[in-house]
Amino acid sequence: MSISILFGGKSYEHEISIVSAISLSKIINFTHFIFLDPSHEFYLIPQEKMNSKTFSSLEYKQCKKLLLKQGDFYISSFFTEKALGVRKLLSVVHGGDGEDGILSSLLEFYSIPFIAPRTSACVLSFDKHLTKLFAKERGVRVLDYEVYDRKMAPKTLTQYPSIIKPLRLGSSIGVGIARDKESLEYLLDSAFEYDHRILVEPFIEGVKEYNLAGYKNLEGEFVFSVVEEPKKEEFLNFENKYLDFSRTSTLSQAQITKELEKKLQEAFRILYDNCFEGAIIRCDFFVIDDEVYLNEINPIPGSMANYLFLDFAHVLDDVGIPSPKTIDVNYTYIHKIQKAKGKA
């Protein structure tokens, strides 16, 4: 099956999206590489140009520009326009544009079949506060938290260490552990550079962490990855995570009981169902006193968590993609009013 990849975006995570795409290009045979530059222009990148220099040197600007129109991307030249022939698109646009629902809306509007969460699922998982509300409502535990804007930001905390996160960024950008009043001050400054609201939650030393990726397949059944216990040097900061985005090697499964694995899968199922259809997501969980807590939902995880699946090429064929809603507009009401009025 032909599959194209979309990457880049106007986002703080622009560069790691490029890293994700380059990594995946080494294990998957994509039909097209579509790059979205920070000024919102689409470019068609030839396979042999899929290296980081193409982008950092701005050489990509010499590639063909693409236009998104109903049903396809188009290459326009002087007097003609040629459809690219995108059959299915995998989006690895992390952060803004990708995870905030902007691109999902575009792809849905222009009827491009795509692997990524739909708009509403993006909005729910992009904002960490909404994710907490959403998870709690569905009965999945989350850590306690507080949300502040700059004006209300705390001068000190009742509990140290605590973790400080910008409300709407992934990839650990702007995230840090406040161990005292001084580090709090520094971390708040840093987090508020990326968002006008931040989230504070307790940092639990040595907490057990497990990551699980998955999706609903063409038959509507859940398919899960192996469970990973992420290595932690306290927690992964952006530069560690950056390397994480270029992972393509399969990781060994976490040493957990079958019972815990089932619990993690059940929490994943509850979170995914009726919301994330069409996407391969990774849920990062904590386990505390045998209870599962959601830490974060990664709606477009780094390198698509490919390393957690045994056969990622098969995964890309297997994801069920929701069909667009058909709505029959027949002007019944306008006809009725016209009849009543004589004309409108």
Next chain:
Amino acid sequence: MSISILFGGKSYEHEISIVSAISLSKIINFTHFIFLDPSHEFYLIPQEKMNSKTFSSLEYKQCKKLLLKQGDFYISSFFTEKALGVRKLLSVVHGGDGEDGILSSLLEFYSIPFIAPRTSACVLSFDKHLTKLFAKERGVRVLDYEVYDRKMAPKTLTQYPSIIKPLRLGSSIGVGIARDKESLEYLLDSAFEYDHRILVEPFIEGVKEYNLAGYKNLEGEFVFSVVEEPKKEEFLNFENKYLDFSRTSTLSQAQITKELEKKLQEAFRILYDNCFEGAIIRCDFFVIDDEVYLNEINPIPGSMANYLFLDFAHVLDDVGIPSPKTIDVNYTYIHKIQKAKGKA
């Protein structure tokens, strides 16, 4: 100030969007009329064609097609493309496309300044369940409710009368009052035609209802409309509401105390702040035992609730539109990695 209007959309509310636009065209001097047809093509409608027949007869298909590109809509003819010159766009696309965040994403992506909620605010107000969670989290009361999908739909209710609503539609489509087991069955069938999930809440006979519209202006201050006490023939069904969408006459203010007006404004402010910036919305409240309850948020209300404002032309000039985020992509991390590796 030049303002253009966008209407239509692939939605059950396609026709009432047309009615909204035609009504507004009678009181506002729009620069362009941009119609989105149910197959997601944009058309430029000449002012003299702004009547319902243009659409119901499909005559609009003879109008010029528009292409959305970076910074503007474009008219394409054989060898040239001409920018339309849209300076500011008012979206009256009710329901799908408009209120689910799809069009807001497009307009943001293509840098068109627009009056409508941004993507995340759309998602929160389009889904009645999310609206309830959102309001409760912000400390605004809502009625108790239950959400069901078709499989779990109740055979009977513990409380009659109750109101049945599809989870994600406005304009009262598919909404009705269940007074007994029989009417429940009929109403469930009807509601499930429009969404795969429904919301059930108590119907309170004779409850006091007040509608309040408003926005944040260019200076970041709140501007409120008069408070309206909607007429009710029990509740407005789609056909009654349909007429409501063509209202342009100013309504008399509800007879309420200054204190209650302040309470309603305060609830509006709490709901709008840091979420609906850029939009003129209408909040519909219940008042029960002197307490304010949110009934619904109308993120793109019928005919923009123009009749609640004394000078709607001024309102359109006065709405503060959020500026797009600027993000500086400088390939720092990729450069760093390239340095470390020699090349990437």
